[in-house]
Amino acid sequence: MNGYNELTARYNPITAYPAGQSNIHSEIIPCEALRPYIRCFWGTAEPICNGAADGTPTLVIPDTCMDIIFNIDYTKNTLDSGFCAIDEIGHYSQIAGTSAYSIFAVRFYAWSAVLFADNSFLGSKNKYFDTDEFFSGFTAEITPILMRVTSLRERSELLSEYLLKRLNTNRSNSNMMNSVYDIICTRGTITSAELAFKNAISQRQLERIFDENMGISPKSFSSLIRYQMMWQEMYYKGVNTLDMTEKYGYYDQAHLLNDFRKRHAMTPNQAIRFARK
16 A cells, blocks of 8 residues: 555645735644644634734635634634535635634545544535534534634644544555555546556445545546646646646646636636735
């Protein structure tokens, strides 16, 4: 089985705001022990008060990750949490108005979230759930920690201790991990039939494994990896749709642009300008 460390060394998904760090949204890389399984902790650096947020909706694009998100409302003295499964389509998100709040979240790689969960992710894609539906007891155990401290760094350090205890590598599936490795190495251009053949299992069995462990089919996951790797190349190296059409296995440039707009809610050039504001 190809290791989690090797996957994260080869693939580093980004959001619509790759360089974005502010009091509204900041990211912290996890400790070395959790780095193979968790992309980052993210949220408000400190509690946001008195309308410090400008109310602008946030663009959420498919980053091939899953998130547990905690929203703390200091005005009402309440905390709620939710689990965001893997997404296929870009969308805008906005926090409901409140005079004092903070957000804290953990972002798992899609293939490693199952190592911290209790249940199958079957049929979960593009949906938002109560956290305990997949991670039993998570909210009750974490709530006192989040209410006790306020900074993103303190919360990430305390949650890391809990996640290390919860990590269960016995839930790892070698067929899925080997397939994820092949998908990343081929920039999402490998077919489900080829993946099944390489793993010496049926295509139907491979689809069941992916759905249970990630909530998505191998074909759909490959398509997301292709989009993500293309978006990374666009952001860091510039947009060249002619070369990318062949490199990423699209029929023509129109096919590439349509797929990108579906995922990103705008054209590649608009996405670059938007990301660098």
